Amino acid sequence: MSDRNILVWFRNDLRTEDNEILLEACEKANSIIPVYVFDPRYYKTTTYDTLKTGHLRTQFVIQSVANLKQSLQNLGGDLLVLQGKPEEIIPQIAQKYNADVVYHHREVASEETEISTLVEDALWKFKINLKHFIGHTFYHKEDLPFPIKDIPDIFTTFRKKVERESTVRPCFKSPTKIIIPNNLEASTLPSLADLGFYACADDIAAANFKGGESEGLKRLKYYLWDTDLLKKYKLTRNGLLGMDYSSKLSPWLAAGCLSPRSIYWEIKKYEKERGANDSTYWLIFELLWRDYFRFMFKKHGTKYFLETGFKNKTQDLAPNQIELFELWKKGKTGIPFIDANMIELNQTGFMSNRGRQNVASFLIKDLKVNWVLGAAYFEEKLIDYSPSSNWGNWAYIAGVGNDPREDRYFNIIKQAIDYDPKAEYVKHWLPQLEKIPHNKVHDLYHLSESDLLKYEVKLGDNYPFPIVKLPAYSKY
Numbered sequence: 001m002s003d004r005n006i007l008v009w010f011r012n013d014l015r016t017e018d019n020e021i022l023l024e025a026c027e028k029a030n031s032i033i034p035v036y037v038f039d040p041r042y043y044k045t046t047t048y049d050t051l052k053t054g055h056l057r058t059q060f061v062i063q064s065v066a067n068l069k070q071s072l073q074n075l076g077g078d079l080l081v082l083q084g085k086p087e088e089i090i091p092q093i094a095q096k097y098n099a100d101v102v103y104h105h106r107e108v109a110s111e112e113t114e115i116s117t118l119v120e121d122a123l124w125k126f127k128i129n130l131k132h133f134i135g136h137t138f139y140h141k142e143d144l145p146f147p148i149k150d151i152p153d154i155f156t157t158f159r160k161k162v163e164r165e166s167t168v169r170p171c172f173k174s175p176t177k178i179i180i181p182n183n184l185e186a187s188t189l190p191s192l193a194d195l196g197f198y199a200c201a202d203d204i205a206a207a208n209f210k211g212g213e214s215e216g217l218k219r220l221k222y223y224l225w226d227t228d229l230l231k232k233y234k235l236t237r238n239g240l241l242g243m244d245y246s247s248k249l250s251p252w253l254a255a256g257c258l259s260p261r262s263i264y265w266e267i268k269k270y271e272k273e274r275g276a277n278d279s280t281y282w283l284i285f286e287l288l289w290r291d292y293f294r295f296m297f298k299k300h301g302t303k304y305f306l307e308t309g310f311k312n313k314t315q316d317l318a319p320n321q322i323e324l325f326e327l328w329k330k331g332k333t334g335i336p337f338i339d340a341n342m343i344e345l346n347q348t349g350f351m352s353n354r355g356r357q358n359v360a361s362f363l364i365k366d367l368k369v370n371w372v373l374g375a376a377y378f379e380e381k382l383i384d385y386s387p388s389s390n391w392g393n394w395a396y397i398a399g400v401g402n403d404p405r406e407d408r409y410f411n412i413i414k415q416a417i418d419y420d421p422k423a424e425y426v427k428h429w430l431p432q433l434e435k436i437p438h439n440k441v442h443d444l445y446h447l448s449e450s451d452l453l454k455y456e457v458k459l460g461d462n463y464p465f466p467i468v469k470l471p472a473y474s475k476y
């Protein structure tokens with residue numbers, strides 16, 4: 001062991017398992033200084049008039065940081081939790097505790113990498129190095145069969161070659177002991193109010209996810225080992241209602257409470273012990289999308305945040321798009337399948353993949369609202385928000401990103417009937433539609449005034465008039 005102190009700067013890697021920066025620091029240093037910084041830039045209003053982080057994700061992050069602090073304390077260490085700009089705080093703390101080097105995991109999106117550059121520059125003035133590690137993906141970029149600039153813009157081409165030619169590295173073991181400086185100052189976690197939120201207990205209680213590595217590991221164990229839900233994932237993954245139709249691992253992945261690699265190896269272990277099938281493969285397949293969008297962000301950079309994407313295409317926009325956008329956000333479009341999904345998002349911070357595809361397509365293709373506004377709204381609301389997965393998927397649906405098909409269109413009524421045939425999902429979030437028979441609820445245009453009266457629905461009163469006439473769906 002060399003005689004040195006290493007500052008471990010935690011960001012979206014709030015875990016002790018499979019965490020290379022933590023393990024290597026413990027192995028190389030006499031003492032480590034683990035730090036997490038709540039950066040005010042993540043809690044401000046954006047140019048789209050949305051928040052960068054809404055209250056539910058903020059709560060999830062606070063819980064995740066608290067859990068990490070506890071885990072480090074259990075190993076004899078601690079986590080210094082501070083508020084401010086990392087480029088001011090990290091060099092200050094590094095100097096105070098004589099750190100020789102700072103470790104962090106490299107990010108891909110522009111705001112995150114700009115912050116690490118600022119930190120790197122500020123540290124450099126004190127001759128302290130910022131060492132970058134890779135820890136957010138299945139594959140290291142060095143293990144891909146192509147350099148980043150040559151990664152195919154079509155997922156299937158990428159996937160086939162990667163599946164053939166690349167391997168996922170093993171996980172790092174967890175540290176068994178953390179040694180911190182004797183004089184490491186005490187610190188406490190900020191409350192939601194400290195970060196500018198005045199949410200009430202009910203607002204928070206609606207979230208189905210609790211932050212932290214312990215909760216993430218519990219969910220992984222539940223989904224694989226306790227319930228064998230993994231075995232039928234491919235059949236259930238397009239579900240809408242409840243916790244069990246898909247893995248629901250995304251919030252813990254986004255905050256780095258779980259490493260994708262540890263999920264990969266847990267699935268492999270499961271396949272060995274309980275058998276492999278299409279479903280066990282499919283979860284890995286879906287997780288590969290996550291890797292793919294991160295690599296795409298490295299390739300195309302800030303183009304994913306532009307309305308024209310990397311395809312340089314413009315979108316048709318409605319003259320009253322802001323008015324339509326407001327109704328979409330509130331779940332007041334008069335299209336039950338859309339409104340139910342938006343209400344779920346607003347109340348819980350989560351929406352299924354099927355729901356996300358539909359509300360995004362509806363906003364872009366049916367309402368003709370700038371897709372960037374929708375992506376910014378998701379950025380505020382989603383508990384599992386991650387820049388590359390969110391903006392990459394939105395750009396895909398807007399036709400300015402990685403979708404190889406031109407002008408893909410989701411027929412919302414058909415989708416609603418296919419994926420919510422008994423209307424259980426819609427009625428769960430819109431109880432005022434309860435009395436409408438399930439085979440009539442998805443398209444209110446088909447109901448006469450007398451029917452609506454019979455089912456106790458008064459358009460414009462307890463449910464909005466549809467704001468757009470969707471293409472008829474003949475099978476309805």
Ligand SMILES: Cc1cc2nc3c(=O)[nH]c(=O)nc-3n(C[C@H](O)[C@H](O)[C@H](O)COP(=O)(O)OP(=O)(O)OC[C@H]3O[C@@H](n4cnc5c(N)ncnc54)[C@H](O)[C@@H]3O)c2cc1C
Nearest residue numbers: 246247248249250286287290353356384385386389390393
């Ligand atoms: C418009 C839109 C925005 C999205 N924004 C985000 C986002 O900000 N953060 C996010 O994690 N996912 C995002 N997704 C992808 C996907 O909807 C969620 O990952 C998924 O619904 C999370 O639920 P789950 O963990 O149960 O998923 P599962 O179906 O159990 O999938 C397992 C994991 O695979 C990954 N994954 C699955 N589908 C995708 C995908 N299409 N793109 C990237 N990764 C995927 C996720 O990490 C997910 O946790 C978005 C999709 C759309 C269409």
